[in-house]
Amino acid sequence: MYEERPSPLVPGATVWRRTGAPGGPVLPDGCMDLLWVGGRLLVAGPDTGPHPAGEVPGGVCGLVSGVRFAPGTAPALLGVPAHELRDRRVELADLWPEPEVRALAERMSAYEDPGAGLERLVRSRAARSAPHDPLASRVAAGLRSGESVAAVAAVVGLGPRQLHRRSLDAFGYGPRTLGRVLRLQRALELARRGLPQAEVAHRAGYADQAHLAREFRALAGTTPGAYAAAYAPAGAAASAGGPAGGSAGAKRETAQPSGSSTAA
Secondary structure (H helix, E strand, O other), rough: OOEEOOOOOOOOEEEEEOOOOOOOOEEEOOOOEEEEEOEEEEEEEOOOOEOOOOOOOOOOOOOEEEEEOOOOOOOHHHHHHHHHHOOOEEEHOOOOOOHHHHHHHHOOOOOOHHHHHHHHHHHHHHHHOOOOOOOHHHHHHHHOOOHHHHHHHHHHHOOOHHHHHHHHHHHOOOOHHHHHHHHHHHHHHHHOOOHHHHHHHHOOOOHHHHHHHHHHHHOOOHHHHHHHHHHOOOOOOOOOOOOOOOOOHHHHHHHHOOOOOOOO
């Protein structure tokens, strides 16, 4: 089972937990996660494609908790540019001094709710870290709303090369890739509602249904129809282009964000 909630302590972040075996691959969402799994602190970097479950021992079953940061906000806290963690899952001790991480892990073990412990860890670290790049939020908001890279660059007052460099540091990839990932997230949400593929393509900002199918395959490793069959509400999969089936609703909870099913 997968559950999430907004964090009242970390602006823009989401606290999540997963119990039991993971139900599906992790899909790109433009975010990075701090994870607690099997007594270890790990980081899930920004993804450019689907990641299979069970990438790290201890993450296949049991309780996994995480804090998912808003796009562009994690690098300042972690002290490393996002592109260095792209498509990677690493031990936090690879980024921070090992004695410090060991002490944090011991502290985490005392929490009945690991998510609450992660929130407090992040809040404490943020108070001692440089603020995240304010431009990142403006870039992400513009791309999420469907603006072109050129329009976003003009709004933030940067040339294409500067915007690309700042985006690599903040998001792990350039603005064009970030725009594709955020558009995929819009499409996934629409597909989970059971909307027809043509409507998903139009409302998410794709040129046509074929464009939607190509992007699904490239970023999610599946087709819109297969995704709808797995995650759309029961009875809605057929209208979305996938086979109808009563099991679809039961699988809805397995559509998870970065880090949540791989557990790092």
